[in-house]
Amino acid sequence: MKKNTFSYYYNLIRELSWADFKLKYYGSILGLFWSFLKPFLMLLILYTVFNYFLKAGIKNYHIYLLLGIAIWNFFADGTKSSLQSILSKKNILQKINLSPTAVVISAIVHSFWTFIITLIIFFILFFFLGFTLDLNAILLLYFIFLSFFLVLGVSFLITPLYMKFKDFEHIWDVFLQMLFWATPIVYSQANVPQKFLRWYMLNPVTRIIADARDTVIYHSFPDLKQLFFTTIIVLVIFITGFLIFKKYSRQLIENL
Amino acid sequence: MIEVKNLTKIYRIPHERHNTLFEVLIGYIKHQMDWEPFCALDNLTFKINQGEIIGLIGKNGSGKTTLLKILSGITPPTKGTYTVKGSVAPFLSLGIGFHHELTAKENLFLYGAIIGISRKKIEKQLKAILDFAEVERFQDMKLKNFSSGMQARLAFSMMIQSNPNILLVDEILAVGDKDFRPKCISVFQRYKKEGKTVVFASHDLKTIREYCDKVILLHKGKMLAFDKPENVIKRYEEI
Numbered sequence: 001m002k003k004n005t006f007s008y009y010y011n012l013i014r015e016l017s018w019a020d021f022k023l024k025y026y027g028s029i030l031g032l033f034w035s036f037l038k039p040f041l042m043l044l045i046l047y048t049v050f051n052y053f054l055k056a057g058i059k060n061y062h063i064y065l066l067l068g069i070a071i072w073n074f075f076a077d078g079t080k081s082s083l084q085s086i087l088s089k090k091n092i093l094q095k096i097n098l099s100p101t102a103v104v105i106s107a108i109v110h111s112f113w114t115f116i117i118t119l120i121i122f123f124i125l126f127f128f129l130g131f132t133l134d135l136n137a138i139l140l141l142y143f144i145f146l147s148f149f150l151v152l153g154v155s156f157l158i159t160p161l162y163m164k165f166k167d168f169e170h171i172w173d174v175f176l177q178m179l180f181w182a183t184p185i186v187y188s189q190a191n192v193p194q195k196f197l198r199w200y201m202l203n204p205v206t207r208i209i210a211d212a213r214d215t216v217i218y219h220s221f222p223d224l225k226q227l228f229f230t231t232i233i234v235l236v237i238f239i240t241g242f243l244i245f246k247k248y249s250r251q252l253i254e255n256l
Numbered sequence: 257m258i259e260v261k262n263l264t265k266i267y268r269i270p271h272e273r274h275n276t277l278f279e280v281l282i283g284y285i286k287h288q289m290d291w292e293p294f295c296a297l298d299n300l301t302f303k304i305n306q307g308e309i310i311g312l313i314g315k316n317g318s319g320k321t322t323l324l325k326i327l328s329g330i331t332p333p334t335k336g337t338y339t340v341k342g343s344v345a346p347f348l349s350l351g352i353g354f355h356h357e358l359t360a361k362e363n364l365f366l367y368g369a370i371i372g373i374s375r376k377k378i379e380k381q382l383k384a385i386l387d388f389a390e391v392e393r394f395q396d397m398k399l400k401n402f403s404s405g406m407q408a409r410l411a412f413s414m415m416i417q418s419n420p421n422i423l424l425v426d427e428i429l430a431v432g433d434k435d436f437r438p439k440c441i442s443v444f445q446r447y448k449k450e451g452k453t454v455v456f457a458s459h460d461l462k463t464i465r466e467y468c469d470k471v472i473l474l475h476k477g478k479m480l481a482f483d484k485p486e487n488v489i490k491r492y493e494e495i
Binding site: 011016094098250 | 366
């Protein structure tokens, strides 16, 4: 098999993420189950606090919350694991001609599968509770696609920073914490004051979550202009991230 | 075929590594150069024809590994150009790319993916690979329980399966025991017959003299000689 072909990268990413997967759950009893337990524990906590204590007053709050959590977790876990990926493979990258791009992608693949399975569980719950879908829900596939490229783009942007500055890990942790509250996961974007809304809606995670809820839960088709704008934001992040990563990753790995 | 023109590699050796943001800011404020250049390779120009076995000798720190790293595409050169025609199998360090918590078999799949062999193909050749490495009994054992020699044999055995046109090898013969060494050499000779190029760095002058067509002598990043083994080894012994 020749290098630099699609099948080479496909095979490489598959094997890398499969190895990561085996290593991650080695020696744990619940194993794989943890990945799915996490979003549901999060759901339980947030649901209790915001439905009973703070009275968020959103209809069908469980479904509303779970879809938000699923997308958010993919974003947070995906970017976090990509940060670690290069450093944990430092030895290999410095001694074998292994594509750093493939290493980052393979780190995200695992979070992506968790995301997909969380969504499947979401839909089981969704139908069990008596909700229905209409044709608009097909757009969810497009949102999954968008979130994948968003996570990948952001990862490409932040991993070089982490390779350069080891304290970026903490900065990113705090940033994620902030972004969690700056994204309509537990509340609705309707609660955001009008004067902030313009800036607030620049956040691509917000845009994806809000539109995904509209199509899946409220059966409405999102504004095409806005959807186009979301796509542009994701594309810009992905392309800049990819170019920056391509340009600097080898140099940075050498100096790790 | 490998062609190298005016190849130079300069590493930045930091005086004190600034790893956190705070330290970098302090560094900017103090306005000092926090690294000094170190010339690992200095203006190399040479050409290796397809089918030659080339030895690479020089003292520790003379730039052998750096040269092999550049040729295999792991690190970019600072200046100059290099062209490598054909598929390259870099073999710079034994057992790198292996993960200790995975079993021998799992490692082969992972390593295979890195050097470009599919899972199917490995499954087909699994027996041959394990046989050559003499670790067949241990295929489902975790790699951390392997001795370093066993790991080295496994890595080498895997590498030759990728069937490259050009093999870049860095001092692996030092690890194998007395039975494994001739095995490696016989592989090199087979490669030579098949018209493949082998570049190998070694401190074992006897092997170099015996098997190499030509030898490159590096000293402090400069190429002092590129000639027949006898002449180059004589030169090496003078410095």
